Structures are given as structure tokens and as C-alpha cells.
Amino acid sequence: MSDVTFEAVSKGYGGNLVVKDLDFTIPGGQFTSILGPSGCGKTTLLRMLAGFMTPDTGEIRNGTAVLSTPGTMVPPEKRGMGMVFQQYAIWPHMNVFENVSFGLEMAQVPRHEIGSRVAEALETVGLGGYESRGSADLSGGQQQRLALARALVTRPSVLLLDEPLSNLDARLRERMRFELRELQQRTGITFVYVTHDQVEAMSMSDTIAIMRSGVIEQHGAPEELYNRPVSAFVIDFLGLNNWFDGTVVGMDGDRARVKVTSGATVTGTAAPGIAVDANVRVAVRPEDFVPTDRPAGQDNVLAGEVTQSLFMGSYLHHSVKVPGREDNVVVQTGRGARVQQGPINIWADPHLTHVVPASDL
Numbered sequence: 487m488s489d490v491t492f493e494a495v496s497k498g499y500g501g502n503l504v505v506k507d508l509d510f511t512i513p514g515g516q517f518t519s520i521l522g523p524s525g526c527g528k529t530t531l532l533r534m535l536a537g538f539m540t541p542d543t544g545e546i547r548n549g550t551a552v553l554s555t556p557g558t559m560v561p562p563e564k565r566g567m568g569m570v571f572q573q574y575a576i577w578p579h580m581n582v583f584e585n586v587s588f589g590l591e592m593a594q595v596p597r598h599e600i601g602s603r604v605a606e607a608l609e610t611v612g613l614g615g616y617e618s619r620g621s622a623d624l625s626g627g628q629q630q631r632l633a634l635a636r637a638l639v640t641r642p643s644v645l646l647l648d649e650p651l652s653n654l655d656a657r658l659r660e661r662m663r664f665e666l667r668e669l670q671q672r673t674g675i676t677f678v679y680v681t682h683d684q685v686e687a688m689s690m691s692d693t694i695a696i697m698r699s700g701v702i703e704q705h706g707a708p709e710e711l712y713n714r715p716v717s718a719f720v721i722d723f724l725g726l727n728n729w730f731d732g733t734v735v736g737m738d739g740d741r742a743r744v745k746v747t748s749g750a751t752v753t754g755t756a757a758p759g760i761a762v763d764a765n766v767r768v769a770v771r772p773e774d775f776v777p778t779d780r781p782a783g784q785d786n787v788l789a790g791e792v793t794q795s796l797f798m799g800s801y802l803h804h805s806v807k808v809p810g811r812e813d814n815v816v817v818q819t820g821r822g823a824r825v826q827q828g829p830i831n832i833w834a835d836p837h838l839t840h841v842v843p844a845s846d847l
Contacts, residue, residue, distance in 0.1 A: 487514030487643055487676050488549025490535065495544035497530050504530045506700040508544070512693075517670045517677040519687035522697035523723070528680045529648060531697070535678065536569055536646055537562035548644065563593075568637030569646040572653070576621050576629055576636075582608070583617040586636050593640070607639035610669065627658045634669070644676045651686065663689050684724055688712070696720055717757065718842040721769045728775070728815050730768040731844065737762055742841040743785070744768050748810035753785045754839030765844040770834045772803075772818040777825055778833035786834045790815060792827045806832060 490512040497505040505527045512518045520528040533539045534546060534554060546554040553560045577585055586604045595603070608614050611631040616624075621632060630650060637645055647666075651659045667690045670677045681687055687694050688708045695705040696719075704716045715721045732746035734756075742756035744766055752768050760766060775788075782789035790808040798818075804825055805814040817832055819825055 487674065488551075489514045490644060490676065490678070491545075491547045492531070493545045493547070495534065495541045495546060497527075497534060497539065497542050504700050505534070505541075508700075508702065510695060510702055510705065512676065512678055514549075514676050515674050516692040517667065517679065517690055519679045519681055519691040519694045520697060521681055521684060521687040521694050521723075523682055526697040527700040528682075528697050532646055532648055532678065532680045535644075536567060537565055565644075566642055567644045567646060568640055568642035570630075570633045570637050570648070570650045572649045576632055578620075578622040580621060581617070582613065582619050582621055582624070582632060585621050585632055586639050589636060589640050603639055603641075604635075607635040610638060610673070611635045612665075626654050627662060630654065630662060634666075638673070638675075642675060644678060645670075647677065647679045649681055651681075652683075659686075666690055688724070696723060713838065714755075715840060718767060718769070721840055721842070726772055726816060727769045728772065730770075730811075732766055732768055734760060734762050734764045734766055734841070741836065742766065744841055748788065748808050750782070750788050751785050752834065752839060753836045754834075754841045755837070756841045757843065760841055760843065766841050767844050769840045769842070771838065772816040773801075774838040775815065775817040775832045775834055777817075777819070777823070778831050780831060780833055782831055784833075786836055786839065788815065788832050788834075790830055790832065792825060792830050795825055795827065797821065806830060 492508045492510040495505060495508040496503055520531060522528050534541055537560060540559050541554055542556060545552060553565060583604055586607055587600050590600045590603060608616060611634045613631050613635060624632060651662055654662060663686055691708055693706060694708055694711055696703045698719050704711055704720050711720060712724055721727055730746040732744040734742050735745050736743035740756050741753055742760050743751060743753045746752055746768060754768055778787060780787045788808050790806040792804050793807050794805040796803040800821060801818045802821055802823060804817040806817055808815050
């Protein structure tokens with residue numbers, strides 16, 4: 487499978503740039519998610535790739551084939567791509583077979599070939615034997631699979647998915663995440679998946695591109711983004727964080743030593759440009775704080791008091807009151823951890839602690 491490349495691509499509406507000078511490569515044969523909040527430009531990116539919109543500047547390519555420039559446009563039906571929409575766009579007056587075969591009929595595929603290809607697509611998504619079922623009689627999960635089969639039957643090189651799980655209930659959405667991931671690995675098709683849900687992106691993707699205000703803030707493997715974020719936005723978007731305000735009192739390579747407002751000293755990985763005396767914010771995820779016997783006063787040790795512990799099933803959620811701090815610190819431990827209400831010292835691993843400019847959020 488060829489890589490999909492965006493080179494210096496911009497798109498605006500009424501003078502407002504939605505996608506800004508985008509340089510970005512989607513690896514062929516992988517599952518890539520475009521992740522970001524509403525209005526960040528991710529759907530516009532997907533629609534330009536699908537051929538529904540033309541870029542104002544730049545070039546979009548699939549391998550060496552140019553798909554779009556400001557003056558040229560390969561029509562959507564000639565791009566070799568399939569698309570699954572948020573609302574599925576299933577024709578309720580057609581049965582399952584007719585929904586899946588429609589695209590092949592429009593492409594004038596020989597009739598003797600249509601039956602076998604429809605059967606193959608339905609088997610791939612787990613709807614074998616449903617050919618004569620009315621599409622309106624399917625459950626939400628079955629309709630989602632039908633939309634997938636309709637996109638897969640044309641044998642696309644790239645499959646575009648625009649928040650296809652957002653209409654499903656929580657349990658079905660979780661199951662379909664695993665099914666989509668398994669389907670991509672089995673078929674080897676390039677998946678481009680747009681979502682605002684970080685759990686979907688983290689659980690399914692080989693790579694994730696996090697968008698903010700029309701630009702890609704960071705692009706990489708889920709583990710890289712989670713453990714080595716490049717900005718406060720990426721840190722804050724990928725899960726719950728404890729934030730501390732402070733001032734840098736020392737630097738050692740890319741490691742910053744910060745005096746936070748509670749009086750403690752915290753060391754963590756510094757974003758580019760951080761220097762001594764800079765006003766910064768320090769981020770520590772709840773699962774990266776651990777109860778410790780280390781005394782307060784050591785780097786990355788905070789003294790506090792556990793005011794509440796909640797059993798959350800797979801983990802325990804603790805609220806820790808730290809002197810000099812208005813909000814409680816959130817700490818998550820395994821469900822077997824014995825954390826009593828009352829005084830506690832908690833320690834943050836410097837490798838998992840991140841220091842960013844105070845103005846970065």
C-alpha cells in the first residue's frame with residue numbers, strides 16, 4: 487500500500503483557515519487516526535482526501551499519483567478509496583445484498599462477479615447469510631458492519647472513516663473498536679479514522695495525528711504521544727492530568743528542576759525552549775503518582791492527605807489534599823493497593839513528568 491501525502495495543504499472558509507500549511511504523511515497499510523477537538527480541521531482533512539473538497543494550496547498524493555491541487559481534482563469515484571460516514575448512509579428501501587452491490591453495479595462490474603464479491607465482503611464483516619435481510623431491520627452494530635461491507639466491496643486501497651462509532655452505545659462501541667482493528671490488520675488496507683475520542687484512537691491505531699486549530703501538533707505511535715508529548719495541548723488532550731505551576735530553578739540537559747507553588751521541587755522532561763527562571767507548568771498523570779516511603783523534601787515527593795478513595799473497578803481513584811494547592815491531586819492505584827485515608831507521601835517518576843511553558847495552554 488502506498489503512503490498518502492499532504493504537502494503544504496491549506497483550506498479555508500470565508501478567509502478563516504481551517505487547515506494550515508499541512509505537511510503530513512499517512513503510512514500505507516496502517517491504521518492512522520486523526521484525533522482532535524471539534525473544529526480543529528480533522529473532518530476537512532478527510533474530505534479533501536476523499537475528493538469532496540479542493541485544497542486552496544498544496545498537493546495531496548496517493549503514492550506518486552496526484553489526487554488534488556488547487557487546479558486539479560481526481561473525482562472521488564476514481565480515487566480507489568472507500569468511505570464510512572458517521573450516519574452510515576444506508577438505503578433503508580434496499581436489503582443487505584442490494585446495499586452492498588450498489589457500488590459494484592454503478593462501476594459496471596460483471597454481474598457474475600458481483601455475487602461472489604458481495605458474499606466475500608459480508609463474510610469479512612461478519613454478516614454472512616444476511617443478504618436478504620432488510621437493512622432497516624438491522625441493529626446499530628449490524629448497520630455499522632453493513633456500511634463497512636459496502637465500502638470494502640469495491641476493494642479500496644484506502645478506507646476513510648468519519649467517526650463511525652459515535653452513534654453506538656458504550657459496550658458496542660468498545661467491541662467494534664477491536665473488530666475494526668482486527669479487520670484492518672487482516673485486510674492490510676490503509677485506514678484513516680477521524681475521531682475526537684482519545685480512547686478509540688489509542689486502542690486502534692498504529693499512528694495518531696493530533697490536530698489543533700488546523701495544524702498537526704504531534705504525529706506518532708500511541709505510546710510515543712502518551713509518554714513523550716511535545717506540548718501542553720497533547721498532554722492535556724490525552725487523558726487526565728495533574729497540573730502544577732512553578733518556576734525552573736535548574737536544568738540538566740532536557741531535564742528541568744521546578745519549584746512548584748506548594749513548595750515542593752519536581753524534576754521532569756522539559757519542552758524545547760525551557761530555561762532557568764522560566765514560568766512553567768508541570769504535568770503528572772494520576773497513574774504516574776505512586777504512594778512512597780520517601781520523605782517529603784526529596785525531588786518529586788509531595789506530602790498530602792488522602793481525603794477520599796473511590797473503587798472504580800480496575801483501579802482506585804484517590805483525592806489527595808496537598809498544602810498550598812487549591813485543587814486536590816488525583817492519584818490512581820491498582821485495585822489491590824492499600825491506601826488509607828490520612829497522611830500520605832506520593833512520588834512522581836521524573837521520566838513520566840512533563841514541564842511545559844506556562845503560556846502553552
